[in-house]
Structure formats: structure tokens, C-alpha cells
Amino acid sequence: MSVTPTSTRQIVLASRPTGAPTSDNFRLETVDLPEPTDGQVLVRNVVMSVDPYMRGRMNDVKSYVAPFAVDAPLEGGAVGEVIASRSADVSVGQHVLHGAGWRDHAVLPAESVTVVDTDRAPASAYLGVLGMPGLTAYVGLTAVAEMRAGDTVFVSGAAGAVGQIAGQVARALGAGRVVGSAGSDDKVARLQEIGYDAGFNYKTAPVRESLREVAPDGIDVYFDNVGGDHLEAAISSLRLHGRVAMCGAISQYNATDPVPGPRNLAQAIGKGLTLRGFIVGQYPQLAAEYRERAAVWLEDGLLQADETFRDGLEGAPQAFMDLLEGANTGKMIVRL
Template sequence: MSSLPTTTRQIVLASRPTGAPTQENFRLESVDLPQLADGQILVRNVVMSVDPYMRGRMNDVKSYIAPFQIDAPLDGGAVGEVIASRSEGVVVGQHVLHGLGWREHVVLVADEVTVIDTALAPASAHLGVLGMPGLTAYVGLTAVAEMREGDTVFISGAAGAVGQLAGQVAKALGAKRVVGSAGTDEKVARLLELGYDAAFNYKSAPVREGLREAAPEGVDVYFDNVGGDHLEAAISALRLRGRVAMCGAISQYNSTQPVSGPRNLAQAIGKGLTLRGFIVGHYPQLAAEYRTKAAGWLAEGQLRGDETFRDGIDAAPQAFIDLLDGANTGKMLVRL
């Protein structure tokens, strides 16, 4: 049996970015691993997530989640294999879901991880279809936008990790028509393969034109991952008492100047629109409900999620940079 590692490699925040992050904002370093205390486990991470929300954490501003600290490791969703344990509840050989990615090994308190079954679904699926992106899609559609059977639903950033799943979940919940936007013709084609009724390339024509052609009778629900011109176009397309689930605004995450709001926001008054922002972490009570439904949809072939992989801890910064630039289809992941 090979000896256990005493050191590991991790990515730390070297500096805060101005505008789009660059490689210079990250640093790869080696650190010593602490000895295990009672109730702790040593985990070898096998796959980690990079997500758009992490861009906000690179700024030193107060938000719903603490910012990353200079010279400290970044963190985020990861799945790893337990290689040592001083816990009766979590044993060597099990795989666990936890929140300390961006490093190859990590010591964790066993009570703070979730044991997963990689025989039922691959480790990566627990960071995508069965994980935070899937739950985000479900929460946004059900609890936030209060989607109803027969609704027409528009989803921006539809080829991303949340967007892909949001369209499929909307169909599974009985949406009459699901429309998506994406940044390449290849991504548009993939959305149609995944069951979207219509999709358009927002880089080929103004969003308002693409949405009008894809949903000529208007929309009832807008799931917003992008903000900016997408939100403005959606407000124009929303029907009476339409609802917006404001999940993200990736179009402005790297902005260095204040961003103007939708010029047509006053339409929300006459149409009786509801625009509601949300953070998935505020809806933990829906996690078990979603996992149960998602398992059924997966078994029935109604739910699929693409994955874009990069390999190695040293590739994590570029994977994150590429994610913000739209280089992924589905979930962006780093294999370790």
C-alpha cells in the first residue's frame, strides 16, 4: 500500500483582477497537509467545478458569500475519494461531495461532506445534473418564476451548465415552448438536440430580433443568466404578468464601469411583471425534492447535461477564464 501524501498542490488568489481575470491573478503552490484529527478525513479530489459566481468572489466587496482572500486558496464544489479516515461515518474508498476544490488533496470534517454513490452516476454528475446547476435550474423555475404548465419559457446562456438543464427541466414540468440563446451556431444546434423548441445565436443578430423570431407570441417566464441586452429584450417579450428569475448576469461580471439598467424597465408596470433575484443556497429545502425528480428524469432520458473538461490542477485558472469567455458547452469541470 502506497504511503499517504504529506503535501499537496493548490491554486491561490495572487491578485484581484481588474476586468477579465488573467493567469497572473492565480498562483500554483505546494503546501503541507495537516495530520488528521478525530472525525476528519483526507480526500483526494478527482474533479472540481469552476462557476461564474466565482468571478464576484475575486473582488473585495461584501456580498452573499465571502470574497476570496489574497494568498489563500480558492474554493468551490468538488468530488473526491477518501484515502484516510478517522471517522466511523465516512470510510476509505468512499466518494464525497464538498466545497473545497482548487486543490488536489484536502482534510475535511467528515460531518461536513456528503457521501455519494459513483456507481449510480459519475462523480462529475454530482457537480452538474445532480448538483448545484440542476438545483439552480429547478429552484429558478419553480420557486422563483413560479412556472406553470403551458408557459412559454426563455432561457439566456442556455448552453451553459444551468441553462442546458433549465430548458430540459422546463419541458419536464410541462412548458409549452422553451426558447434559448447561445453564442455559437454549434451551441444552438446542441440546444435543439436537447429538446429546446427554438434557439438563436445572439451574436448573429440583436437579441430582441432573435427572441421575436423564436417566440413570436411572447414569453411567460424568463430565466436570466446573462443580464444586459438579454434582460431588456425579455422585458419587451414578456406577456401580461410575466415572471423573471434573475439567476446571473455574466455579461457584466468583468465590467470595470457601472452598467446601465434595462431602458424599458417601465414596461414592468403596465405588464404587471415580477423580477425576482435568487441565490440557490437560500432554498435548501428543495434539494431532496429536486434530486428525486432528477433521478426520474435521468432514467427516462428527459435530462442530460454536457460536460467540458480540462485536466490537471494547473489547468484550473485557464478553465475558469475560458468559462467566463463562453468556451464551455454545459458544465465546465477540471479533472484532477
């Protein structure tokens, strides 16, 4: 008979970053682990996610989700194995998706976890292509940008977890041309291997010039993960009634001063552009639809998803810092 642990490790926010996070902003702690009570499960995490949005939660500012608390454990997506259960709905041995990452174990209400099938797909897939990044790409293209067959679609940060999937989903939905930006020549080459028509390294030339080279006739949809010069370039290239799905602005997450908006925003008037920000959690009704379609696309080879792995809870802060510097191709995952 296995013995349930009485303590566990967790990463807490030691202090709020100013600019780019450093290792001093994180602390690894060992804490007591309570036994589950009625309706709860004890989960041993096997993989956890680090995501760009977490940088915003490290600031003490009002946003769409509460900021992380100093000296409290960080949170984020994770998949783990249930090792003890006081719930009739979740059994020992099942794997579950939940929001208590950044720790080795978690005691959670059974209604807050989602059972996933790790025989159908590896646990990490539920943090990437079958999880929040995949749904984000789908929501941004369909509900927000209202992409239509034949559209030319530009995706920034196209080698990241959301960007990789966005380009492939656009192709599966009938886009006429799909182009993307990434931070290295190797990443650009990978984009073309997974279905992008063209891509460019945004570090080697001005984004506006590079975008015009890969999409000389303009674009209809811009899926924005980067903001800044990418958004400005996209506005310049968008055609009449073009649409922008504003998903993220990773180029600005570590900024310490307010960042000016696009200098050419007035073009949105004459072109009749639509710029819409969104949070994936605002579209729960599309989750089942996406999972169903994604399963078919995966089986048909229309959807691939790269993963970049780091090992050990103690390595999670560095994985997060590396993510913000673009060290990942596809989804950054920490194995626990």
C-alpha cells in the first residue's frame, strides 16, 4: 500500500519583478501537505506549463485575473496523477488537468479538475495543442478575427505554443496564404515544415519590410502575439476590412514604462479595420468544438505541435524566464 506524502515543494513569488524577471523573484519552499477531505483529490503533478500571460500576473495591477500574491505559490496549468481521492467522480490512477501548477503535489476540489486520457495523447498535449494554447488559436481565428476561406493570415510569434497552432488551424480552415514571424532562421524553417507558406526572422530586418516581402498583396487577418512593431507593420499591410485578433503583446511584457501605441493607427479608419482583444476564458462554449476538430486534424496530420522540455520543479523559474526570451519552439513544458 502506497503512502501519501505529508509535505511537498512549491515555487512562490518572492518579489515582484521590475522589468525582466530574475531568479531572485522566485523561491522554492517545502510545505506541509494536507490530506484530502470529502470531495477532494490529491494530485502528483507530472507536467506543468509556463506561459507568457504569467508575467502580467506578477505585477500588482488590476487586470482580467487577480495578480499573484507575494510569498504565495504561483499558479498555472498542470497535469497530474490522482494518488488519493475522496470523490466518487475522480479515481486514483486517473490523470487530471487543473490550475495548480508550480508545485509537486496539490490537494484540489474534485469539481475543479478535468480528467484527461493520457492513452489518447501524452499529458503534455493537454497543456498545449489540446489545451489552452490550442483553444486560444482557434478562438482568435474563428470567433475574434472571423477568418474566412481564402484569407491571407499573418501570425506573429509563430513558433510559440499559440502561434504554431494558429498557422496550422488557419490552413485547416481554408486560408489562402499563411505567413508568420519568428526569432531565428531555424524557427522560420520549422514554420514552413508545419504548413506555413512563408515566414521571416524579425531580428534580421524591419518587420514592415519583411511582412511586405512574404505577403506582397497584403493580409486580411493578423493574429497578434507580439504587439509593438509587429502590430504597426500589420496595420500597414492589412487590406480593406482587415481584422486583428489581439491575443498578446510579449514584446511589451517586461516594459517598465508605458509603451506608445502604433504610430499608424489612423489607417484603421480609412481601411475599416477591426482590432479586437480577447481572453480565451471568455469563450468556454468553443472548447468542445475545438477539441473535436483538433482530434481530427491531429489524426489527419494537419496539426502538429512542438514542445520544449525542462526538467524539475526547481527549473521552472528559469524555464519561464527563457520563455520570455524566446528560447522555446512550440510549448514550453516543465516535467516534474
